[in-house]
Amino acid sequence: MLKKFGGLTVAVLATLALAGCGGNSQTAAVSTSTQRGTLAVNPPLRVASLSASAFAADLDTTTSGQQLLQLAGTPACGVDFYYLKYWTVAPDGKPTEVSGALMVPTGAGSQCSGARPIVLYAHGTTTASTYNIADISDTGNAANSESAMIAAVFAAQGYIVVAPNYEGYDISNLGYHPYVDGAVNADDMIDALAAARAALPHTFTPGTTDSGQLYVTGYSEGGYVAMATVKAMQAAGDTVTASAPSSGPYALEAFGDAIFFGQVDIGSTVFAPFVTTSYQNAYGNVYQQTSDVYSSTYATGIDTLLPTATPLATLFQSGKLPEAALFDSTTPVTGNTQLDQLLAEPTSPPYTPEQAALFDAGFGSPGLVTNAFRAAYAADALTNPDQATMTLLNGGTLTASDVALAASPGIGLRQDFKVNDMRNGGWAPKEPMLMCGGDQDPTVFFMNTEIMAAEWSPLVSGGLVSVLDLNGTPGGPFAPLQSAFQSTYAAMVSAVGASTAIQSYHATEAPFCMVAARDFFAQVP
Amino acid sequence: MQYKIATLALGTALALAATTGAHAGNATPNDIRIGGYFVHFDSSATDFTGPYTVPGLNASINNATTLYLGYVRTLSRHFAVELAFGWPPVTHAVARGPAAVGSVPYNGQKIASVRWLSPTALLEYNFFSPDAHWRPFVGVGVNYTYFYDRRITPAGEAVVGGPTSVSMPSSVGPAVTAGFTYRFNQRWHMVASYSVAQVNSRLTTDTAGVFRTSSVHFWPNAVVLSVGYSFGF
Numbered sequence: 061m062l063k064k065f066g067g068l069t070v071a072v073l074a075t076l077a078l079a080g081c082g083g084n085s086q087t088a089a090v091s092t093s094t095q096r097g098t099l100a101v102n103p104p105l106r107v108a109s110l111s112a113s114a115f116a117a118d119l120d121t122t123t124s125g126q127q128l129l130q131l132a133g134t135p136a137c138g139v140d141f142y143y144l145k146y147w148t149v150a151p152d153g154k155p156t157e158v159s160g161a162l163m164v165p166t167g168a169g170s171q172c173s174g175a176r177p178i179v180l181y182a183h184g185t186t187t188a189s190t191y192n193i194a195d196i197s198d199t200g201n202a203a204n205s206e207s208a209m210i211a212a213v214f215a216a217q218g219y220i221v222v223a224p225n226y227e228g229y230d231i232s233n234l235g236y237h238p239y240v241d242g243a244v245n246a247d248d249m250i251d252a253l254a255a256a257r258a259a260l261p262h263t264f265t266p267g268t269t270d271s272g273q274l275y276v277t278g279y280s281e282g283g284y285v286a287m288a289t290v291k292a293m294q295a296a297g298d299t300v301t302a303s304a305p306s307s308g309p310y311a312l313e314a315f316g317d318a319i320f321f322g323q324v325d326i327g328s329t330v331f332a333p334f335v336t337t338s339y340q341n342a343y344g345n346v347y348q349q350t351s352d353v354y355s356s357t358y359a360t361g362i363d364t365l366l367p368t369a370t371p372l373a374t375l376f377q378s379g380k381l382p383e384a385a386l387f388d389s390t391t392p393v394t395g396n397t398q399l400d401q402l403l404a405e406p407t408s409p410p411y412t413p414e415q416a417a418l419f420d421a422g423f424g425s426p427g428l429v430t431n432a433f434r435a436a437y438a439a440d441a442l443t444n445p446d447q448a449t450m451t452l453l454n455g456g457t458l459t460a461s462d463v464a465l466a467a468s469p470g471i472g473l474r475q476d477f478k479v480n481d482m483r484n485g486g487w488a489p490k491e492p493m494l495m496c497g498g499d500q501d502p503t504v505f506f507m508n509t510e511i512m513a514a515e516w517s518p519l520v521s522g523g524l525v526s527v528l529d530l531n532g533t534p535g536g537p538f539a540p541l542q543s544a545f546q547s548t549y550a551a552m553v554s555a556v557g558a559s560t561a562i563q564s565y566h567a568t569e570a571p572f573c574m575v576a577a578r579d580f581f582a583q584v585p
Numbered sequence: 586m587q588y589k590i591a592t593l594a595l596g597t598a599l600a601l602a603a604t605t606g607a608h609a610g611n612a613t614p615n616d617i618r619i620g621g622y623f624v625h626f627d628s629s630a631t632d633f634t635g636p637y638t639v640p641g642l643n644a645s646i647n648n649a650t651t652l653y654l655g656y657v658r659t660l661s662r663h664f665a666v667e668l669a670f671g672w673p674p675v676t677h678a679v680a681r682g683p684a685a686v687g688s689v690p691y692n693g694q695k696i697a698s699v700r701w702l703s704p705t706a707l708l709e710y711n712f713f714s715p716d717a718h719w720r721p722f723v724g725v726g727v728n729y730t731y732f733y734d735r736r737i738t739p740a741g742e743a744v745v746g747g748p749t750s751v752s753m754p755s756s757v758g759p760a761v762t763a764g765f766t767y768r769f770n771q772r773w774h775m776v777a778s779y780s781v782a783q784v785n786s787r788l789t790t791d792t793a794g795v796f797r798t799s800s801v802h803f804w805p806n807a808v809v810l811s812v813g814y815s816f817g818f
Contacts, residue, residue: 085736087750088793105793106746107637111688138688143637143793197637197687264743 093147094155096247097254100145103262104162108197111138112167115216119208128212131544131571135216137165137172140264141207143194146255148248150227151238151342158232158248160224161194161207162256163215164268171218175271177301177581179214180253181223182245182278182285184570187330187375189367191229206570213574219581220260220270224252226285228367237367239331239338240312242480245285246292249276275581276303279570280504283308283497287482287512294490302584303489304577306496307504307569310482311511313465313474317441317449318507319386320434321402323415324422326502326563328386330372332428333362336473343479345472353433353473355426358382385424392431399442402453403435410455418502418562440471448511458514488516489525494580496528496573498545503566528576530569537583538576545572611659611715613771613815618655620776620811622671624648627804630788632682635797637746643681644696646803649674653809655776663711667724667762669780669809670704675734678788680744689743696741697751700734703805705760705782721765728760728782730803737790749792756803758783764809774813781806 088101110118112135119125142162150156165172183193188202195201196208203225215221227248228237238244257270276293278286286305293300309315319328336353340346340363351359358381365380376383391403405423408416427434441449448463456462465483469475478484495513499506509527519525531549534542549568552561626646633642652672659665678697685691707726713719735751742749764778784803789796 084734085750086748087791088748090794101793103747103793105637105795108687109689109743114685114688143795145794195637197639264747 091147094157096147096149096155097251098147099255099258100147100157102259104142104144104259106264107141107143107194109138109140109166109264110196112136112169112216115139115211119212124205125208127548128209128571131575132209132212133217135212136167136169137216137218138167139211139215140164140166141194141196141211142259142263143192144222144252144255144259145231146251148227148251149244150234151241151244156227156232156234158225158227158252159192159194159230160222160252160255161192162259162263163211163221163223164260164263164265165215165218165220166265166268169218173265173268175269176218176220177271177273177275178253178256179210179219179221179581180249180274180276180286180289181210181214181221182249182276182282182289183223183226184278184280184282185239185327185331185334186229187367187372189229189369191367192225193223194225209571209574213571213578217578219275219578220256220268222252222256224248235364236337236341237334238342239334240281240284240309240480241338241342242284242288242482243292244342246288249285249289250293250296250298273301273585274299275577275584276300277306277574277577278308279306279573280308280566282306283504284310284312284482288480290489290493291482291485291487294487300491302492302494302581304494304496304573304580306573306577307498307501307566308508309504310508311448311463312481313469313477313483314446314448314452314463314481314511315505315508316474316477317446318452318505320437320441321449321453322387322404322406322419322422323505324384324386324419325505326384326418326421326566328422329381329384329428330366332386333366333381337363337366339473339476343472343476345475347472351430353429355388355428355430357426358428382424382426382428384421385427386422387429387434388427388431389423389425390431391423392435394435394439396439396442399435399439402442403438414558414562417559437471437473440469440474441466444469444474448507448514452507458510460514460517463511463514482512483515488519492524492526492580492584494526494528494577496530496569496576498530498565498569500531500562501566501569502562526580528573530572530576537579541572541576541579545569548572611817613817614659615818616655616657616659616774616813616815618653618657618776618811618813620653620655620809622651622653622674623808623810624650624671624674624805625807626676627806628802629804630799630801633790633797633799636795638797639683639686641682642686642691642744644678644799644801645681646801647677647679647695649676653811655809655811655813657709657813659715662715665709665711665722667707667709667726668704669707670702671807673700673702673733675700680741686744690740691744694740694744695738696744697735697737699732699736699751699753701730701732703728703730703782703784705729705780707760707762707780709762711766718768719765720768722763722778724762726760726762728756728758728784730756730782730784730786732786745790745792745797746795747792749790752789752791753786753801756784756786758785766813772815774815776809776811776813778809779806780809
C-alpha cells in the first residue's frame with residue numbers, strides 16, 4: 061500500500077513545485093543598527109491617511125476642532141500620519157529606542173507635494189506614558205489633540221512635520237523622562253529628524269521630499285526643547301532656517317528660583333517630580349533619597365511615578381501627588397529676615413490680588429516639597445543669586461546686563477537648572493527666532509521669554525529675534541492673533557469665571573502660538 | 586482535537602473497510618480523475634484586532650474555481666479511498682466594513698491574496714453493485730490546508746499602512762462528501778460530488794511590527810465535476 065501511494069506523494073510534491081512559490085509579501089525591515097538617528101523600522105507604519113476634506117470633517121465634529129479649523133484655516137492638503145521608531149541616546153550615553161510621528165502632506169494642491177519644508181515639533185509636558193503623537197486615530201490617546209493641532213496648523217498647510225514622543229514615553233523603556241535635559245532632548249529631536257528624512261523616500265508618497273528648509277518649534281516643555289534643539293544644531297553646524305519656541309521654561313534657573321521664592325505656578329506638583337527624577341538620573345546630585353526633597357507623605361516612589369499610565373486625576377485622588385500644594389502652608393522660618401520674607405506665602409501687595417491668589421494656591425498641608433529643602437534652595441538662591449530673578453523681584457526692568465546666571469549655585473538642583481538654562485553656553489540664534497507666549501501665563505511664566513529676550517536684546521532690536529506676547533496690545537503682523545487670543549480668553553472668563561479660566565490659559569495659547577509660528581516661518585523662506 | 590477526532594474516524598473506517606474484504610478481484614482498482622473544482626466559501630471572520638485598528642474591519646473570501654485532481658483506490662466492493670486536491674488557486678480576501686478607513690477605500694477592496702494546497706483524504710462508501718452504471722457514494726475524511734503565497738495587495742497595504750507579511754497557519758479538519766459515479770465502461774467514468782470541509786486559520790498581519798489578527802472560518806463547499814480513468818497495477 062505504502063509503495064503504491066509513494067507515486068501519489070511524488071505527484072502531490074510535483075504539483076506543489078509546479079504551482080510555484082512566488083513567495084509571501086514581506087513586512088518592513090528592522091534595522092540592526094542602534095546608532096543614534098537610525099530609523100528602526102523602514103518603511104514606518106502609516107497610522108492614518110486623511111484627505112483634506114476628511115480631516116476637516118473630522119475636526120468639525122468637535123467644538124475644539126471647529127476652533128482649530130477657524131484658527132489654522134481649512135486644510136489645503138491631506139495628511140498621512142506615520143509612526144516612527146528610531147534610535148537615540150539616553151542620558152547615560154547608551155542607545156535607546158524611541159518613537160514619534162512623521163506627518164506628510166498629501167493631495168493635488170501645489171503646496172501638498174514635491175519638495176516641502178520640514179517643521180520639527182516638540183510637544184508639551186504630559187504625564188501619560190502612552191503618549192503617542194502619531195496616533196491620530198485614537199481619540200483616547202493623550203496626544204490626540206496635540207497631534208490634531210500640529211497636523212492642522214502645519215501638515216495640512218503643506219509642511220512635513222516631525223515630532224518625537226520623547227524618551228520615557230510610548231515604546232521607550234527608559235523608565236523615566238529626561239525632562240528639561242536640554243542636550244538629551246535636542247539629541248532626540250535631531251535623531252527624530254534624521255529618522256524622518258530616512259523614511260521620506262519610503263512613504264506612500266515618495267515624491268514628497270525634504271526641501272532643505274527646517275523650522276523648529278514646540279510648545280511649553282516643547283518650547284524649551286525647541287530652543288535647546290536650535291542651540292545644539294547650531295553648535296553642530298547644522299542650519300535651522302527659523303525657529304519658534306513658544307511658552308517654554310527657557311530660563312530654568314530663574315524660573316526655579318522664582319517658584320522657590322513662593323511664585324508657585326500651576327502644574328508645579330507635576331513638574332517637580334519630572335525635574336528631580338530627570339536630573340537625579342542625569343547628575344545624581346539632587347538628593348541622597350527622595351525624602352531629602354519630598355515630604356514623607358509623597359516621597360516613597362515619587363522617583364518612579366512619572367510618566368505613568370494612571371490618569372493624573374487618579375494620582376491626585378489616591379494621594380500620590382498633591383493637586384497644587386507644592387509647598388507647605390506653614391512656611392519655614394530661618395531667622396534671616398530677607399529670606400523669611402521670600403519664603404512666606406505671597407501677599408498683595410507686592411503682588412496683584414490675582415497673582416497672590418494664584419501663588420497661594422501652591423501652598424497647603426502637607427506640601428509636596430519639604431520646608432527644609434525649600435529653605436536650603438531659597439537660601440542658596442539668595443546667596444548665589446540669579447540676576448534675572450533678583451531684577452524682577454526688585455521690580456527692575458530686564459536688560460542684557462542684569463540677567464546673568466548664578467555664578468556658583470550650591471544646591472545640586474540649582475546647579476542642574478543652570479546647566480540646562482538656555483542662557484548657558486554663551487550662544488544666540490543665528491537665524492530668525494520668534495518667541496511666542498502670553499504675559500499672564502500662570503504655568504510657564506512669561507519671565508522665561510523676557511529673560512531670553514533681554515539676554516539677546518541686540519538681536520531683538522536687530523530683528524533677528526522676535527517676541528510675541530499674545531496678551532500684549534495688538535500690533536504688528538500678529539495683531540489679529542493677539543486680538544483673537546484675547547477675545548477667546550475673555551469669552552472663557554465670561555463663561556467659567558477668572559479663577560477657572562486661568563487654569564486653561566497656558567493650553568489656550570498653544571494653537572495661537574503655533575499659527576504665529578507658521579506665519580513667521582512663511583516669512584523666512 | 587478536531588484533527589484527532591477526524592483521524593480516529595478515518596482510522597476506524599479504514600479498519601472497517603479492511604475487514605469487509607479485499608477488492609474482490611477487481612482488475613482496475615485505481616482511478617485517476619480530473620475535473621473542475623468549484624469552491625464556494627461560506628466564510629466568516631472576526632473583526633481585525635490590534636494596534637492602530639479601527640473597529641468593524643472584516644473580510645470575506647472570494648469563490649475560486651480550479652482544476653480538480655483525484656486518485657481513488659478501491660478497497661472492497663463498497664469501500665474506496667479518495668485523495669483529492671485542487672490545483673492551488675489564487676484566492677482573494679475582500680474587505681468588508683466601512684467604506685473607508687480614514688480616507689483609504691475599504692469595503693469591497695481586494696486586500697490580500699493567498700494560494701492554498703488543500704488535499705483531502707476520504708473514505709467513501711459506494712452504493713449498489715460495482716457493475717452498476719450509477720453508483721451514489723458518501724464519504725468522510727480529513728482535510729489539510731496549507732496556505733502559501735500570502736500576499737497583501739496595494740489596496741491592502743494602503744489600509745494597513747505599509748508593506749505587510751501575512752501569516753496563516755495550516756488547518757486540519759474534517760471533511761464530508763456525497764456524490765455519484767456514472768460508469769461508461771470498465772475504464773471510463775464521470776463523477777459529480779459535493780464536499781464540505783472545516784478549514785480554520787488565524788490570519789495575522791505584520792506591518793512594521795504592528796500585528797493585527799482575525800480568526801477566519803473558510804467553510805469551503807465544493808462542487809466537483811470530473812472524469813475518471815480506471816486501471817490496474
